[in-house]
Amino acid sequence: MSASAEDRASSLGALPAPAGLSGIVRRLQATSTGPFLGVALLVSLLAFLSVYPLSMLLYGSLHSTPPGVAGTFTLDGYRDVFTQQSVITLLNTVGISFAKTIPSLVLAVLLAWILARTDTPFRGTLEALITLPFFIPPILTAMAWGMLGNPQVGLLNQVYQWATGSDAAPINVYSYGGVVWHMMQYSVPFLFLLIVDAFRAMDQSLEEAARMCGASKVRTFCTVTMQLMLPALTGATILSFIRGIENFESPLFFGTPAGIRVITTDIYDSINQRSPPEYQYATAISFVIMALLFLIVLLQWRILRGRSFQTVTGKGYSPAVMKLGKWRWVTFAFCILFFFVTVVLPVGQLLIGSFFKFFGFYQRDMLTLDHYREVFGSSDFWRGFGNTMFLGFVGATLTMLLGGAVAYISVRTKWRGRILIDGMAWLPWMMPGIVLGVGFLWGFALLPHAIPIYGTIWALLLAYISLGTPLSVRVMSSAYAQLSFDLEECSRVHGANWLQTMWRIVIALAWPSFAVGWVLVFFGIMRELSASVLLYSVGSEVLSVVLLKLWANGSAEQVSVIGLMMMIMVVVFRWVQLKVIKSRINAL
Template sequence: LSTIAWILLLSPKIGLINLAIKGILGLESAPFNIYTMGGMVWAEAIHLYPLVFLLMSAAFRNMDTSLEEASLSAGSSTFETFRRITLPLMRPAMFSALLIMFVRGMEAFEVPALVGVPARISVFTTKIFLAIHQFPSDFGLAGAYAVTLLVISTVGVLVYQKVTRREEKYATVTGKGYRPRVIDLGNWKYVTCASAFAIFFLAVVLPVFILLWSSFIPYYGVPSWELVGKLTLANYQYILSYPLALTAFKNSFYLSVGSATLVMLLTSVIAWITVKSKMPGRIFLDNMAFIPIAMPGIVLGVSLIWVYLTLPIPIYGTIWVLLLAYMTKFMPYGIRAASASMIQINKELEEASLASGGTWFQTFKKVILPLLMPGFVAGWIYISIISLRELSTSILLYSYSSTVLSIMAFDLWEGGQYTYVTALGVLMVLLLVAMAYVARQLGAKIGIAE
């Protein structure tokens, strides 16, 4: 949806920003062009920045501010403290985020498919897709591209794991002496505030506005009083009456809820084994749960095609193969969310339950899981969101009966039905908001009240 929004904003022919600038300045050619390598980088960066924010905000939140206070007390300015103290301490987290973005960028499919293919810019993921969807399909060529992409992604993940193991040297959460504090930025607060609003405007306001606007007009065009008078719900009526709409909504909902729930339950048990137990092989188990992050979604799709077309297991083309693919693909995100929360649970609580006669299952259900609930819900919401808009794996594994919303949106876009796609996108956003709200409410009831 983010990619589609930026195409509608920066396309040289129909882009809202380009049309507005051309009209204001009287230019003959569009100042921006999304169908370039720079445009692809921009669209992918806007798409991935929330994940970088989550990774970096956790590191900043856990940093002991006494180090910055000491620098400020010694006469250093806020900028000097940030440059000499904060940035060096954040370097491992920044490098880790960079490596994760490298792996995510290598496996990206939506931006290359929607922007790169029309611009004749090829990447591994689109080459794999085109090799399989050409006639006749060339699975050998697709496999060669897939293995090469997998090797590159694996190298990135191995470097990431090596870097994160070294981060203990930079630990700054020091027990009772640790207390997070808000720092006065002085005049820099205006710069940071303006930057935050600019990012929010570019990443949220503009894309949401163009999706909403396009979903209510009969044909795509620049906002004008003429089009305001033609606002209609016809696009939503078309989507709701679309032959596959109900099937796609049901499949996406079941897959989103099912994959998020199963992944978080499974990774919660794995996190307990790796963090709390002394079971042999627990480190290997943790690594195995994280390995799928090295496998790009489209490579996973190719692998499952080979497996289930070869083995006599009749799930290819069904919703079950998609559920298996989603669980495999999103396992690393679940294990990181569950492990981070599990580390914060004192082992004494578990020991007290066992000493009172509770079984391990009762202890896990009544003690561990409620305490784990904030992290569980956060991981559940994130996985449900990325499951609902997953495309790179689904596009190789779906059939008519297992169509999902992302496939429906992709097909509508390829058919040039832009306003229908935006209406579908708005409905998907509303569904995600409703699911996240329900998840938080259930998490608050099941978990431990603060």
């Protein structure tokens, strides 16, 4: 324990707590029901955010009519799931997710090795650039690549035709390749974030021992390095595979025009594109997704069960980097190329598209600022912007507070029921956004009329909190686990009550993690589309829904303008997040 922490704890006895809050805490502590009521309230809230929509999925999969309409209970929805077309849709989903996961893993491992184990120049800057695509809303890059890789008027095809004099269009994003390619742009940085620290933490002496026994560099990498990385690689791969099954934007933009159906777009079409909507089929196939994801997680547990992967011991070591010589500029160029393809190209397309009258016609006499005037004068844009900011700030704050409470009980207490709370908080992690949206669609419609959530902005807020809770719990659990229990004990010994200890010790030391988690949750809310598109109503549209409507109406130019503004927001919040992380590291 640091001296500053001890001084802070020892001085708490003389620090007055807020009178109102400390009075409430004393009254609750004076009664045996105080802690019980607090935990009961937390359990009820988590049950409403996770168990309730799951139970409504089961109810809806057996109910023959739309939400709120009297009907009968049948198995027709599950019969529709096991038709030939539905089986093809399921195979498409698994195949596409598998096809993007394997090359993404190879590329992510290569990038992580370059930045963690070599002397490539500017590694800190390169790491920030490589991870940036993960924080960009997928709908933005999907629309940008829809303009870059359009087989008729795509900018890349136009450049190719200008350079070669050919009439051929080699790039067509409206295909299986286009779906996989766009999904990879998010999968690679996601996998990179999960495995780069494992490379940094590995003791190099383990690899040196293999080399001394006569193993080549390649054999050492395959038999030692990759074997010891297996827990991180397996967990990251399975999470990436799950995210591929859950993906909505890539199949919607690039698969639907090509007739490629996956489960998420099938659910969306069942509710929004068919008349009458097939709610029972949508909820039944949602259950199939959850069963598939559960089996995948069980597979991971079986693979890693009973195996030891200890690489960090009590023996001191410092991870060394490999000297690449002149090749370090090749690895530097490779990282820059990844950033150029995944960020510069799509953002550049948005920039170019925002200044020309018509998408695909890039003559000088077509330059205009009309699209900026149309966007800034649009009530739909400002309403979507206001809703997004409100839901982002309020949703991220409430989600982190909820995650902090769950993590505190799970990590800092010995209450027997903490496993139940932790399990309910993690349940939404197994539910894709569109599946959770279907569950809440049923759940909100069946609530009593005295609870007017259905069709309001509060429906979106609750869905966002539910989707973000697993992440907030993960972030805050890691922060609490680093704090010694001696800090709280020292504070209480010196006369501080529970509220003073929490405010002056626990919260004060965990706030950097809270800030980092807040930014991550805010990013998640800003990029969320699958749940939003099912739960929004007139007046509660968010920017992702506004963009989807504009794209469907053929307003690619206005999409470019809004996309640029969202990109500026992403860069600003990412910069703030990195500053917080840096200040946290410096404070350690």
